[in-house]
Amino acid sequence: MFCRLFEATGSPHYCWCTSYRVRNASELTGAEKKAFMQSSVESSVPIGVLACKGDEPVGWCSVAPRETYVRLERSRTMPRVTPAPTATWTILCFFVARPHRNQHVAPALLEGAVAYARRLGAEVVEGYPSDTSGVSSTHRGHSRMFRSAGFKLEDKRWFLRLRRNGAEA
Secondary structure, three states, X not given: OHHHHHHOOOOOOOOOOOOOOOOOHHHOOHHHHHHHHHHHHHOOOOOEEEEEEOOEEEEEEEEEEHHHOHHHOOOXXXXXXXXXXXXXXXXXXXXXXXXXXXXXHHHHHHHHHHHHHHHOOOOEEEEOOOOOOOOOXXXXXXXXXXXXXXXXXXOOEEEEEEOOXXXXX
């Protein structure tokens, strides 16, 4: 389903959500980016969550352990704030297929991303919405969405601290 969404007309097939996962992503072909993501899935590396309407994939949220985004290691705009070894997961991208926009898909993806991260042991989930992070990307989501989901703002980073019993801290 991931491939179906990314290969559809109007999808982010140019990046395959590899920009921060691979150091030289801009030098890879689309086929190489797709192969990298398929390999990650086959190796059980968390990459994100999909929103589906029936059997049709309609949206995507890139959420994964911060360490899997290798280009964040030295990021000045998105530096690591939560000290290691805290299990920090990062949300870097949302994509909703054009016919499904303005139907609350992105907030549902954010909710699903937090649940997924929690299920796999995250202690903190962080995000960098386009309107507050200073990062020039239109696919980061908006701070209103993060605020509505209970995230708190710290400098340019929005974060949600998770408790082990499933509640937010």
